[in-house]
Amino acid sequence: MFRKLLTLISLLVVVAMLAACGGGAAPTAAPAAPAATEAPAAPVVTEAPAAPAMPSQVEVFSWWTGGGEAAGLEAMIKVFAANYPDIEFINAAVAGGAGTNAKAVLASRLAAGDPPDSWQAHAGQEILGAYVAADQIEPLDSLFAEEGWNAVMPATLLPLISKDGKPYSVPVNIHRANVLWTNPALLAEVGVTVPTTWDEFFAACGKIEAAGKICLSMGETWTAQHLMEVVLLGALGPDKYSALWDGTGDWASPDVTAALETYAKVLTHTNADAASLTWQDASKLVANGDAAFNIMGDWADGYFSGTAAGGNLGLVPNEGYGWASPPGTDGVFQFLSDSFTLAKNAPHPDGAMAWLKTAGSKAGQEAFNPVKGSICARTDCDKTLFNAYLQTAMADWATDTVVGSLTHGVTANPTWATEITTALGLFLGDKDVAGFQSALVAAAAAYPN
Ligand code: GAL
Numbered sequence: 001m002f003r004k005l006l007t008l009i010s011l012l013v014v015v016a017m018l019a020a021c022g023g024g025a026a027p028t029a030a031p032a033a034p035a036a037t038e039a040p041a042a043p044v045v046t047e048a049p050a051a052p053a054m055p056s057q058v059e060v061f062s063w064w065t066g067g068g069e070a071a072g073l074e075a076m077i078k079v080f081a082a083n084y085p086d087i088e089f090i091n092a093a094v095a096g097g098a099g100t101n102a103k104a105v106l107a108s109r110l111a112a113g114d115p116p117d118s119w120q121a122h123a124g125q126e127i128l129g130a131y132v133a134a135d136q137i138e139p140l141d142s143l144f145a146e147e148g149w150n151a152v153m154p155a156t157l158l159p160l161i162s163k164d165g166k167p168y169s170v171p172v173n174i175h176r177a178n179v180l181w182t183n184p185a186l187l188a189e190v191g192v193t194v195p196t197t198w199d200e201f202f203a204a205c206g207k208i209e210a211a212g213k214i215c216l217s218m219g220e221t222w223t224a225q226h227l228m229e230v231v232l233l234g235a236l237g238p239d240k241y242s243a244l245w246d247g248t249g250d251w252a253s254p255d256v257t258a259a260l261e262t263y264a265k266v267l268t269h270t271n272a273d274a275a276s277l278t279w280q281d282a283s284k285l286v287a288n289g290d291a292a293f294n295i296m297g298d299w300a301d302g303y304f305s306g307t308a309a310g311g312n313l314g315l316v317p318n319e320g321y322g323w324a325s326p327p328g329t330d331g332v333f334q335f336l337s338d339s340f341t342l343a344k345n346a347p348h349p350d351g352a353m354a355w356l357k358t359a360g361s362k363a364g365q366e367a368f369n370p371v372k373g374s375i376c377a378r379t380d381c382d383k384t385l386f387n388a389y390l391q392t393a394m395a396d397w398a399t400d401t402v403v404g405s406l407t408h409g410v411t412a413n414p415t416w417a418t419e420i421t422t423a424l425g426l427f428l429g430d431k432d433v434a435g436f437q438s439a440l441v442a443a444a445a446a447y448p449n
Pocket of ligand 1: 096
């Protein structure tokens with residue numbers, strides 16, 4: 001009995017040792033073994049059902065989060081949701097007027113190879129000199145042909161989104177940059193009529209400031225740049241203004257010096273806290289009657305007239321606020337156009353195409369623009385959907401001389417535009433016209449389009 005037990009124990013020891021040996025051999029043998037045993041269990045097919053569970057999506061990137069802007073985007077998203085109920089819309093908007101923050105976020109996402117499916121981009125150099133040049137977006141010629149957009153988008157606009165005859169974005173609107181917004185009640189109270197020259201403007205400021213009000217409200221740096229381009233346009237006229245951007249103009253000319261001096265003088269009639277205000281804050285100063293004037297693009301119309309429920313001011317055009325061409329710019333439409341792109345290697349190309357179809361559609365643009373404070377990029381929208389201000393914008397767009405906006409991407413490639421912004425930042429501090437002009441001359445020479 002004891003021998004049997006010993007034999008059994010010896011046997012067990014041998015088995016254990018063999019097992020241990022097997023374990024020792026495992027490092028080399030192991031890879032083969034699991035593959036052989038697990039393969040049947042893991043019919044790769046079982047992983048496939050996970051894919052359909054992924055919702056169909058589109059991630060759309062913009063800077064429309066504020067008054068007027070967010071409401072416009074929401075109106076377009078509603079049209080999208082009705083057309084494509086199965087596609088989840090991911091609103092990746094980053095706050096900050098004129099895309100000051102959003103463009104930085106977008107740049108780091110693009111650098112990291114993590115593009116949103118579609119992003120907001122301005123027609124002109126912002127698209128051609130940046131995203132197309134860097135091969136970050138897809139041409140959309142097939143989509144334009146399918147949707148018949150070549151016939152309904154303005155012939156003046158198509159070259160500003162196209163390279164080698166192929167369009168690279170879908171324009172949703174036309175905005176006007178050169179608008180002088182007014183508070184009609186305040187002007188009446190202080191006995192001022194809307195100025196048509198800068199000298200009239202300075203005279204008006206005397207009366208307005210004597211009444212304890214701000215003459216011209218302004219916000220953060222990009223709004224100061226917006227004001228600068230409007231003053232340059234008014235002082236130089238459309239031909240000399242446009243020549244500054246196409247390489248035929250002279251940034252060092254006495255005309256530009258005079259325009260910058262006018263600009264420096266205009267700045268002396270703005271609010272001291274400008275640097276800490278958004279464009280909406282500055283518009284609100286006019287709406288409240290704290291300021292008589294503001295120079296801003298017509299997204300301000302969306303903010304003035306939009307519903308309070310949408311974070312807007314709910315004013316009646318021509319009553320709660322008025323508008324005019326800023327001094328020297330009558331008959332000139334300084335334009336910009338928001339458009340949407342298709343990312344190269346978009347994570348959801350089908351979702352992106354669905355979004356772009358909505359953005360370019362008549363229904364999408366008719367929902368978006370009356371709320372956004374812009375007119376349709378398309379030429380066939382129903383005019384009766386638009387308020388009194390926007391109807392004047394439509395008429396002017398059809399007849400005025402058209403020039404591009406610097407601050408909103410049309411006239412200068414982003415590197416050049418950034419140099420100008422940097423120089424302006426210094427100028428806002430030191431008010432040195434000669435130094436500013438030299439920096440502008442150098443920027444134009446270093447980074448032409
Ligand atoms: C512009 C943009 C407009 C409006 C504005 C203020 O650059 O084109 O749509 O959003 O900025 O944020």
